[in-house]
Amino acid sequence: MSAWDLLVTVEDLGSDTPPVTLSVASDLHVGGVILKLVEKTQIKRDWSDHALWWEQKQRWLLRTAWTLEKYGIHADARLVFMPQHKPLRLGLPNGNTLRLRACFSSSVFQTVMGVCRMLNIRHPEEHSFLRPVEEKKKKKDKDSAEEIYDLTEVPLSSASRPCLYNGMPAHFADSPQMEAIYKMLSVTQPPPAPEVITKQFRPASVVDKAHINGRWLDSSRCLMQQGIQENDRVWLRFKYFASYDIDPKYDVVRLTQLYEQARWAILLEDIDCTEEEMMLFGALQYHISKVSESEPQALSSSAAMDDLESALQSLEVKMEGESSSASEMLENMTAPELNDYLKIFRPKRLTLKGYKQYWFKFQDTSISYFKSKEESIGEPIQQINLKGCEVAPDVNVTAQKFLIRLLIPAPEGMNEVYLRCENEQQYAQWMAGCRLASKGKSLADSSFQSEIQSIRSFLAMQKTSSGSHGNANANDESINPHSLVSPRYHKKYKAKQLTPRILDAYQNVAQLSLTDAVMRFLQIWQALPDFGLSYVVVRFKGSRKDEVLGIAPNRLIRIDLAVGDVVKTWRYNNMKQWNVNWDIRQVAIEFEGNINIAFACVTADCKIVHEFIGGYIFMSTRSRSKSDTLNEELFHKLTGGHEAL
């Protein structure tokens, strides 16, 4: 067979270096080409990660046993010899950017798996890469200031599960820098500054929301094929909202990132919620940031313990628990109580009279009051049991107004009672007492002190936000309440108006542990009516206007843009088959009962829609028994389209 010249660019020699010319025959296999090439460059190094990339055809020549003829390569082919793993800038759900080595030659599905393995995220199939939204680069300087966490030195491993050290993959334990990166991954970020939220793009309509979904990368093709170059940016995001088998013990990073994605979805109004829900989300964010500040290791360390350690520790806790129950008994003997002069007002009964001062005694779950301290030994004027009552704050720190509004249930209805405190200290104590009592807990309850603390920190929040002057030393206690809610509420409420509302919601979550709070946040998010919907603008067959298709974990919905309402719902379990006509780019679906729908996709490629539907069906096939091995083949069968066959 005759020999001919093949031009191969070796990337590592630099872009200025001319291509290397090899004399080859068509029956030479790819492995042989590489061998010749390496000999010719005369560079001794590890070439094992390198492979040939055929630029015109946009494909990798990964089968080294295939001959050039089989690949169809002729003298006009321009080949590039380059590493398969290259640095990639990865935007995380929490807003930070990682630089790491990702595989550019395998399918995105596998690349995501590799990245997730490196970051210790289980169930990579729920993730995918998203082309980032181009930021309007008004200020270049800001972009350059962005901190990039570098993971490019991490050795590539093929182990399905990285070995853990101290609860994190061993490669994170190498140096303090690496540990810091792991912390960034596994600990929730502090609330963003309100300006940061306002600056970001917020979808104003369901069509806006649909646009983002046109940016998903194709899972069945590799990064190179999709035009992603070395050092390019992609976002790693949860794509399929079917979080499977979440276990706080093993899913520290996964949970944290899911929380971050959810938090941003809410702050940017990517998913709609009501004001009450927003306040609760705000309260949970506040609580989560507080708790993760005070116990930054909580999440990771719990995972970190190996069996023995954890056994020991839990034993210890148990012992402590026991002794504390005994000490609680002792405490009970000394039955804590509050006594003070407070002012009381009953808006219902005596509207004319103002606040009247009495000597108050808080005991167990009841408040009783007397004319004066001296008479407190006798019968109280009244005793109010707070169990089951509603407690609301009415506080204005600058005006020194510390009001506790009580709504006390009685057979006849609810009785309104206002208690007025003199100062912060008094207010914090009595408020904490009222809160506990409303839940049927007495002052002896262990949460009393922490309740006082949290009330105080909220007061501090109000102080700093109302008087933004000074406060340069901004003790970390202060969080701007505008950091916790979407910009809509920045306009609607001043910070000091927002604080009591968030505080109100906060009382129900204040005692949650970090993990519980994160889980609660996710649960409320998942319970929102629009949760899990990915939108695509489509044109239904026979229809003349654009409509929106919502793809959810268990169903498809059709939204009429004119009405803005769901007009039809189809569930996957009624689906008989779906087809994609790649030539006319149309998706056709058949449901039981002879229901057929077909549509063309407007804001996203039909491959993306196809992958979404197939992906959700794949997600639903996962079962506990084989949770460790991912059936990649099935995934591609369901999502790949005709290329995959």
Place this chain on the structure above:
Amino acid sequence: MDDIDAMFSDLLGEMDLLTQSLGQETVPPASLSSTNKETNYSMSYTDLNDSLYELEDTDLDALMADLVADLNATELKLAADMQGLKQPSPPPPDLPPPPQGLSPRPTSSPVSPASPAISTSSNVSTPTSSTTSPLPPPPPQTTKPTREEIEAQMKADKIKLALEKLKEAKVKKLVVKVLMNDGSAKTLMVDERQSVREVLDNLFEKTHCDCNVDWSLCETNPELQLERTFEDHENLVEPLLAWTRDSENKLLFQERGEKYEVFKNPQNFYLWKKDKKSLKDMKDQDKELLIQENFCGTSIIVPDLEGVMHLKDDGKKSWKPKLFQLRASGIYYVPKGKTKSSRDLVCFVQFDNVNVYYGKDFKGKYKAPTDCCFFLKHPQIQKESQYIKYLCCDDENAMNLWVTGIRIAKYGKSLYGNYKTADRKAAVGSAWTNCSTPSSSNPSTPSPTIRAKSPSQANGHVPTRPPGPVTKDFGNVPPPPPPPPPMANFLPPPPPEPVRPSPPPLAPKSSSKPALPQRHLPTNFPPPPPTMGGLPPPPLGPPMDDASEAPPDFLPPPPRSTGFGSLPPPPMNSLPPPPPPMSMDLPPPPPDPGCLPPPPPMFTGAGAPPPPPPPPPPPPAAPRAPVRPSGSVRKVPPAPPKRTTPSLQGGAGGGGDFMSELMLAMNKKR
């Protein structure tokens, strides 16, 4: 009863230990002497204790209060106590340490005087019982370090037990009358910790109904014309305590189809927008999938409800239509002129503090547009009030949708848990009722006698019941009557969850899928696996747990009767025992070589002589309990006929009165 005594003294011992350890640090010298001191000191308490036994039934609370007050009041008192102690105890040493140990106590003094004053409220039990704890620091402590560990362990165990017992002593109990479907009534005692589920089980046993999942306990309030089915996980006592004394509220035992309808036909709630016909033909497998999706995920999904309902204006008899939406976080409405988007919604009510009730005949009462009304109110509200939110639906279906939706939003997972339990019970129950129910039926006839009867009954049955036969339970279909001993519903329903076991067969399908060409998917594609996920196919694990737990749970109040000083079910026999257990329990400390002197006095002084006499008083009443049934119950509660509020230590005053009255009544009966 002896039990509680023993526990009590144990507890005293523990307290002592605690105080002692405090004392020891400050008074290092002779550990022996210090222990002695303490034991001496404790002596006085045990004495008091003894007299306590006598009075326990009638006036325990008051006594406790006095006792503590006494102790704390003055040093004089202390000194007096010490004197009293000196006599029996050989080594009298110095007095300083005790006060140290006691130092926390004086602070509690304000409590005790207060408690009687507040006694009108039913909550008093808490303060009083807490005061009991401080009482006595008697038993000596080991001196040998080697034993310390073991002893510490023992003590730890005991303290735990003692604490439990103490808690038990606080437990409120109610005697309630439950109206049956046929108009008859059964009277039972319910204690604070019993869930509605347990009470239902109790009633199953008494009535021999078919135990299906629809059986419920409902409350009615004629004044508000309300009706509500209690959820199985709720405690029964709490809502009952909210009833006013003079209320004519009733407690009904009924079949309520709507209670678990959402689990039987989830499509009617989750796919209610679809046409009725397709819903009717829904396959079981699809129903199961719906349940999985909505109840077995990380969060509970609330049915997507939206519709116009009429809202009653405050105080007026006018009803205004509004477009309402149900969300997990509450009910919202769309304000006039606004869109339906989430951000514009106005919160109408959140569910933390309210329950949902059906309203009866509101057309007549409030001129409602239809009779399909429900309302939301704080459970304590018993009379008309502006704080009650009345809503009126177009038809019954809508009303049931809303009420169920609200329950799902409020109770979440527990609702599904309740259903699963009820379903298991039903399977077992139907098995039982199918096979003729023999002897066990007799005991149930004298309904109200639970206290006396159920314990013995329960004890008798439990062992005889082989857990094996019950294993068959498939849905509600009464399986071929296995040969199970007929006696109870208590039976642990061991085996698999009766929820349709569809998953396994489907599994193969899913695995075969890959082979199929991607374009042509098999029918029913998605469903199979998810079912597997949520519903662990090998249900053997959990049920086993249930099995082991179940029996104790259901044995209703027998063990608890210990807390009930006055009426120990089998007290006759136990009368003699009391002393022995006493000594048995007290001794553990004494045996310790270190503290030789103290123990003996303890015995003679405290344990043996006084206790025997006291117990007698209660027993005469107790054994008669069986006969006391209906008559006494009717008589007991003065004002409210169907229930009697206080119990045990309930209110210092009220409780005691009630108890003595009860006893009186029983005596008379006899």
